[in-house]
Amino acid sequence: xxxxxxxxxxxxxxxxxxxxxxxxxxxxxxxxxxxxxxxxxxxxxxxxxxxxxxxxxxxxxxxxxxxxxxxxxxxxxxxxxxxxxxxxxxxxxxxxxxxxxxxxxxxxxxxxxxxxxxxxxxxxxxxxxxxxxxxxx
Amino acid sequence: xxxxxxxxxxxxxxxxxxxxxxxxxxxxxxxxxxxxxxxxxxxxxxxxxxxxxxxxxxxxxxxxxxxxxxxxxxxxxxxxxxxxxxxxxxxxxxxxxxxxxxxxxxxxxxxxxxxxxxxxxxxxxxxxxxxxxxxxxxxxxxxxxxxxxxxxxxxxxxxxxxxxxxxxxxxxxxxxxxxxxxxxxxxxxxxxxxxxxxxxxxxxxxxxxxxxxxxxxxxxxxxxxxxxxxxxxxxxxxxxxxxxxxxxxxxxxxxxxxxxxx
Numbered sequence: 288x289x290x291x292x293x294x295x296x297x298x299x300x301x302x303x304x305x306x307x308x309x310x311x312x313x314x315x316x317x318x319x320x321x322x323x324x325x326x327x328x329x330x331x332x333x334x335x336x337x338x339x340x341x342x343x344x345x346x347x348x349x350x351x352x353x354x355x356x357x358x359x360x361x362x363x364x365x366x367x368x369x370x371x372x373x374x375x376x377x378x379x380x381x382x383x384x385x386x387x388x389x390x391x392x393x394x395x396x397x398x399x400x401x402x403x404x405x406x407x408x409x410x411x412x413x414x415x416x417x418x419x420x421x422x423x424x
Numbered sequence: 425x426x427x428x429x430x431x432x433x434x435x436x437x438x439x440x441x442x443x444x445x446x447x448x449x450x451x452x453x454x455x456x457x458x459x460x461x462x463x464x465x466x467x468x469x470x471x472x473x474x475x476x477x478x479x480x481x482x483x484x485x486x487x488x489x490x491x492x493x494x495x496x497x498x499x500x501x502x503x504x505x506x507x508x509x510x511x512x513x514x515x516x517x518x519x520x521x522x523x524x525x526x527x528x529x530x531x532x533x534x535x536x537x538x539x540x541x542x543x544x545x546x547x548x549x550x551x552x553x554x555x556x557x558x559x560x561x562x563x564x565x566x567x568x569x570x571x572x573x574x575x576x577x578x579x580x581x582x583x584x585x586x587x588x589x590x591x592x593x594x595x596x597x598x599x600x601x602x603x604x605x606x607x608x609x610x611x612x613x614x615x616x617x618x619x620x621x622x623x624x625x626x627x628x629x630x631x632x633x634x635x636x637x638x639x640x641x642x643x644x645x646x647x648x649x650x651x652x653x654x655x656x657x658x659x660x661x662x663x664x665x666x667x668x669x670x671x672x673x674x675x676x677x678x679x680x681x682x683x684x685x686x
Contacts, residue, residue: 376552
């Protein structure tokens with residue numbers, strides 16, 4: 288086998304490998320262009336469960352807002368955990384308004400709490416835990 | 425590849441110039457170095473000549489002569505493929521520019537709808553959702569003046585959201601939370617909130633329009649309420665926060681916030 292033949296085989300190999308590489312790069316580029324948040328993933332249901340179980344309300348609110356900001360309504364059905372986050376936020380606001388004597392705004396937050404509580408489903412236990420913690424404040 | 429050798433080839437090789445391009449040929453040339461066609465005259469039709477130019481081995485008078493054309497073509501194909509890969513990587517690296525450009529077009533197209541939504545959040549005092557909507561649509565990176573009047577408030581709502589979370593973290597700590605870290609976060613974000621007030625953005629058009637002034641005042645009042653309710657600050661404390669240094673705020677919060685894990 289002379290060097291000419293070896294060079295030919297090598298070039299054939301290079302062309303095939305490069306062609307496959309190009310196909311992969313084109314797919315990657317197309318995906319990147321279609322969605323700038325391709326590397327991001329919404330917080331999952333298990334993350335919300337972990338935060339709610341640990342009574343980590345700051346984390347719960349952060350994840351809720353991050354999901355809404357980056358993905359809008361997540362594909363996975365997290366509506367009950369989103370309702371829990373809305374309830375927690377409204378309850379925190381309501382207490383602050385009541386302390387300040389702002390009954391009008393406190394009433395508005397109460398309405399949000401009622402709507403959110405109705406959408407909690409099986410997560411009402413987490414709501415009760417939060418209520419106890421909030422009352423102790 | 426089969427070696428090719430004919431009498432006609434020998435005759436053609438004796439010619440001094442290529443019959444197709446007129447390029448100079450040496451006596452033992454089989455393939456014209458100028459045009460790549462056969463210099464032997466074996467094949468009379470262009471198609472046949474193309475055939476011979478793709479032979480990799482041509483034997484003449486017992487010598488093996490290699491045509492370089494197939495290698496050159498393969499090298500060109502390889503170069504084109506590599507160039508295409510480079511272009512794709514470049515485009516991918518600039519995808520945020522493409523994405524931002526798309527969002528900017530949308531922001532311009534839907535200006536009426538977006539501004540109505542933003543105004544609605546402000547009038548409802550829903551600063552959290554204002555911040556979410558602003559970031560979702562990436563309105564701050566849009567190279568347009570359309571949303572300038574919202575920009576100062578958007579900065580405030582962003583800091584407000586961070587501060588809100590800091591206060592919640594300090595008020596409802598888990599066993600893993602670090603109290604000092606939460607307090608430092610409140611102090612540094614409070615400093616940012618006061619520093620980047622509306623006046624800081626006075627170069628923006630309509631920075632102090634009534635809706636912005638009202639939103640800034642409401643957010644400040646909400647934060648003060650939160651600090652009073654959940655961090656134990658007094659009226660006197662919250663009224664003097666603006667003039668305090670970050671370290672002074674940290675000392676104050678350490679005094680006021682009960683240590684639940686002590």
